[in-house]
Amino acid sequence: MNNEQKKEKVQVANEALKALQEWEQSLKAENLIKDNTIKFKVKDVDYRVRLPDSDEQQILEEQQRRKYLELVKDDSFLFRKQWIEQYKKKGIDIDKMEQEIKTLDSEIKKLLLKLAQTQDKKGIKELKEDINKLRDKQYQIVIEKTNLLGYSIEDQLQIHVNSYTAFLVLEKKVENKWIKCFEKYEDFMNCKDVELINQTFGFLNYLVYNRE
Numbered sequence: 039m040n041n042e043q044k045k046e047k048v049q050v051a052n053e054a055l056k057a058l059q060e061w062e063q064s065l066k067a068e069n070l071i072k073d074n075t076i077k078f079k080v081k082d083v084d085y086r087v088r089l090p091d092s093d094e095q096q097i098l099e100e101q102q103r104r105k106y107l108e109l110v111k112d113d114s115f116l117f118r119k120q121w122i123e124q125y126k127k128k129g130i131d132i133d134k135m136e137q138e139i140k141t142l143d144s145e146i147k148k149l150l151l152k153l154a155q156t157q158d159k160k161g162i163k164e165l166k167e168d169i170n171k172l173r174d175k176q177y178q179i180v181i182e183k184t185n186l187l188g189y190s191i192e193d194q195l196q197i198h199v200n201s202y203t204a205f206l207v208l209e210k211k212v213e214n215k216w217i218k219c220f221e222k223y224e225d226f227m228n229c230k231d232v233e234l235i236n237q238t239f240g241f242l243n244y245l246v247y248n249r250e
Contacts, residue, residue, distance in 0.1 A: 076241040080234045084211035085219065087204070087242040094206045098199060105198045109191045118190040125186060135183050142176040201227065203246075204238050 075088040090098060109115045116124070122132045146169055153165045187193050205226040208219040220226040229235055
């Protein structure tokens with residue numbers, strides 16, 4: 039795998055993270071999950087993502103196994119712990135960053151609870167501004183950490199599994215029928231429609247990890 043390919047996969051992870059944050063709240067409010075699917079529209083085309091079925095789960099497990107073996111055999115890849123130790127030698131503390139993310143999350147939750155109990159319009163506006171500032175700060179740390187660990191074996195493996203899942207379950211509506219959006223994984227990875235890819239990862243991540 040060349041450096042350009044590695045860079046593209048890290049970019050996929052960043053886009054997925056950004057999309058998840060942008061749509062998480064709207065998904066909860068709009069109740070878009072129906073029958074384990076989420077439907078959305080891009081450029082007047084109807085798309086949907088759904089949970090993988092049992093056959094697709096087996097395909098994903100095989101993909102995960104193969105990718106893991108490929109990464110472990112490649113001496114240019116390190117595990118997360120190895121990367122963290124390398125960064126410590128250069129004065130970059132990943133553990134501290136993770137703690138900052140957790141602390142900010144706790145502060146955000148406290149403000150959200152306070153917001154829910156506030157009636158004053160001025161107070162509501164100020165609380166929303168404070169929450170957005172904390173979220174922006176948290177987001178920047180998360181992105182920095184993602185970039186730093188993006189080449190780790192664990193992260194590369196997760197990126198591949200997430201991408202392959204999206205390829206398997208992304209469908210579009212053609213003549214009132216839902217059909218597979220991409221026939222080949224390479225076509226999905228080479229897709230230049232940033233809006234479609236962002237929404238696919240955002241909705242799929244929510245569907246898989248954030249169902250009520």
